[in-house]
Amino acid sequence: MLNSMxxxxxxxxxxxxxxxxxxxxxxxxxxxxxxxxISNDIKLNLTISIIVILVMGLSHVPLRLYYKTIFGMRLLxxxxxxxxxxxxxxxxxxTLLVLRLITLVLYTSILTLTTPPSEIAYGLEQLLSPLKIIxxxxxxxxxxxxxxxxxxxxxxxxxxxxxxxQASRGIDFQxxxxxxxxVAVKSLLLPMFVLSxxxxxxxxxxxxxxxxxxxxxxxxxxxxxxxxxDTYIVVMHLAMLTVVIARMIIK
Amino acid sequence: MEIxxxxxxxxxxxxxxxxxxxxxxxxxxxxxxxxxxxxLVEMIDALxxxxxxxxxxxxxxxxxxxxxxxxxxxxxxxxxxxxxxxEQIFNTTVYNEISFGMRYFKYKTDQIEKHxxxxxxxxxxxxxxxxxxxxxxxxxxxxxxxIASVLxxxxxxxxxxxxxxxxxxxxxxxxxxxxxxxKARYNKTIIIVSQDTDFLHKVVDYVFVMADGQxxxxxxxxxxxxxxxxxxxxxxxxxxxxxxxxxxLAKKGIKIGYRDEINDLIKDVYRxxx
Numbered sequence: 180m181l182n183s184m185x186x187x188x189x190x191x192x193x194x195x196x197x198x199x200x201x202x203x204x205x206x207x208x209x210x211x212x213x214x215x216x217i218s219n220d221i222k223l224n225l226t227i228s229i230i231v232i233l234v235m236g237l238s239h240v241p242l243r244l245y246y247k248t249i250f251g252m253r254l255l256x257x258x259x260x261x262x263x264x265x266x267x268x269x270x271x272x273x274t275l276l277v278l279r280l281i282t283l284v285l286y287t288s289i290l291t292l293t294t295p296p297s298e299i300a301y302g303l304e305q306l307l308s309p310l311k312i313i314x315x316x317x318x319x320x321x322x323x324x325x326x327x328x329x330x331x332x333x334x335x336x337x338x339x340x341x342x343x344x345q346a347s348r349g350i351d352f353q354x355x356x357x358x359x360x361x362v363a364v365k366s367l368l369l370p371m372f373v374l375s376x377x378x379x380x381x382x383x384x385x386x387x388x389x390x391x392x393x394x395x396x397x398x399x400x401x402x403x404x405x406x407x408x409d410t411y412i413v414v415m416h417l418a419m420l421t422v423v424i425a426r427m428i429i430k
Numbered sequence: 431m432e433i434x435x436x437x438x439x440x441x442x443x444x445x446x447x448x449x450x451x452x453x454x455x456x457x458x459x460x461x462x463x464x465x466x467x468x469x470l471v472e473m474i475d476a477l478x479x480x481x482x483x484x485x486x487x488x489x490x491x492x493x494x495x496x497x498x499x500x501x502x503x504x505x506x507x508x509x510x511x512x513x514x515x516x517e518q519i520f521n522t523t524v525y526n527e528i529s530f531g532m533r534y535f536k537y538k539t540d541q542i543e544k545h546x547x548x549x550x551x552x553x554x555x556x557x558x559x560x561x562x563x564x565x566x567x568x569x570x571x572x573x574x575x576x577i578a579s580v581l582x583x584x585x586x587x588x589x590x591x592x593x594x595x596x597x598x599x600x601x602x603x604x605x606x607x608x609x610x611x612x613k614a615r616y617n618k619t620i621i622i623v624s625q626d627t628d629f630l631h632k633v634v635d636y637v638f639v640m641a642d643g644q645x646x647x648x649x650x651x652x653x654x655x656x657x658x659x660x661x662x663x664x665x666x667x668x669x670x671x672x673x674x675x676x677x678x679l680a681k682k683g684i685k686i687g688y689r690d691e692i693n694d695l696i697k698d699v700y701r702x703x704x
Contacts, residue, residue: 344518347510349531366520
């Protein structure tokens with residue numbers, strides 16, 4: 180079940196998107212989220228979807244990984260449709276909502292699939308660097324986020340192993356009734372907490388024995404240069420957002 | 431309960447496995463990392479379904495064509511202890527851990543208590559452990575608890591995946607005693623997956639060697655482990671006792687025979703020197 184989630188997994192490949200500066204990718208994500216949130220038009224949302232598909236193609240990541248991400252959240256999508264249907268939303272509104280959710284998740288997946296966690300941390304640090312003025316511990320925050328991202332696939336693998344152990348003792352998540360599923364999920368929580376804390380402790384100790392000091396300023400092994408392609412993509416996102424805002428004002 | 435793999439393949443991990451595990455034997459499965467040992471044993475518990483071929487476990491048939499209706503009956507008959515025992519534990523007390531499946535399937539309280547006590551006895555843990563927190567147990571005790579948890583259903587087949595990893599010498603000896611007792615007293619079929627051939631040599635009757643998803647060697651432990659050069663070819667270490675006997679034969683031309691225990695070997699050598 181949990182194997183279907185591709186969020187947080189990095190896929191190594193050679194592509195323009197992989198080569199982009201992580202800082203530029205994060206700016207694009209923010210602009211894309213804004214764009215997606217303010218566009219209430221179905222045509223515009225379809226255009227956005229086409230752009231997402233184009234970027235997915237440019238990323239050279241197998242489409243099945245994106246498909247797995249969407250397939251993994253099918254229950255959430257069904258839930259959203261049912262709830263909106265019950266509160267009396269019409270089918271255009273529901274389509275818009277679902278389309279928006281799918282494009283947002285896919286766009287975020289492009290970031291995580293094409294950027295290793297350490298690079299995401301670098302991007303976040305750059306993005307949040309202005310906040311250093313108000314004494315916000317930006318490096319610590321970036322490190323925490325990158326570690327959390329790095330642990331998502333590990334935790335998914337871990338829960339898969341626990342579910343397998345439960346199945347071998349008669350409570351199979353996939354093949355049992357709702358009661359069995361609830362028992363399986365309930366008894367998944369305890370070991371997940373215990374093992375996650377244990378792993379976090381192990382990681383902390385491993386970092387300490389390698390003399391990692393969070394208070395020292397960090398340098399980067401690889402210098403992420405800002406290329407023309409980064410400027411081009413950011414400008415494109417900005418232009419799209421400007422056009423949409425301008426259209427809204429004119430209307 | 432006899433287990434038969436009929437031309438089983440799974441993705442690129444297992445290729446055309448055609449073997450039989452006989453009832454009441456202790457069977458060893460060895461091979462280098464990534465050779466497909468764990469996938470093979472998980473198929474016996476229907477946790478992994480073959481992409482082609484089928485596995486017959488007594489009257490149960492595991493394949494990818496028909497969904498097994500009585501899957502829980504099969505799993506009660508096959509006890510699988512995973513490599514990382516800590517990951518197999520999901521309750522706050524030893525009692526709850528062992529009775530996990532039984533409570534769900536609404537066994538009577540006195541019946542549950544009997545099963546819990548019996549399985550603790552089988553693995554050599556006292557009843558005082560019942561109310562302890564499993565996350566505070568030592569590695570060896572956790573391993574014993576994991577075995578007790580699967581023994582609670584009194585399975586006919588017991589599968590131990592890498593049971594001696596990170597175990598100290600005393601725990602290893604204890605585990606060997608438990609395995610021998612389970613076979614002798616309860617006549618269980620026991621399948622042990624391990625890269626530790628010294629351990630396998632001490633307990634198993636029959637051995638399978640895997641490489642690249644295929645069974646490359648099989649036979650009684652003396653037949654298989656005596657072929658040092660062939661084992662080396664598949665990146666499997668020859669048990670030390672057998673390696674010593676082979677060395678004596680090669681260097682001095684003396685055949686002292688193969689022994690399971692170091693003490694027996696020492697006696698043989700002493701007799702010969704005397």
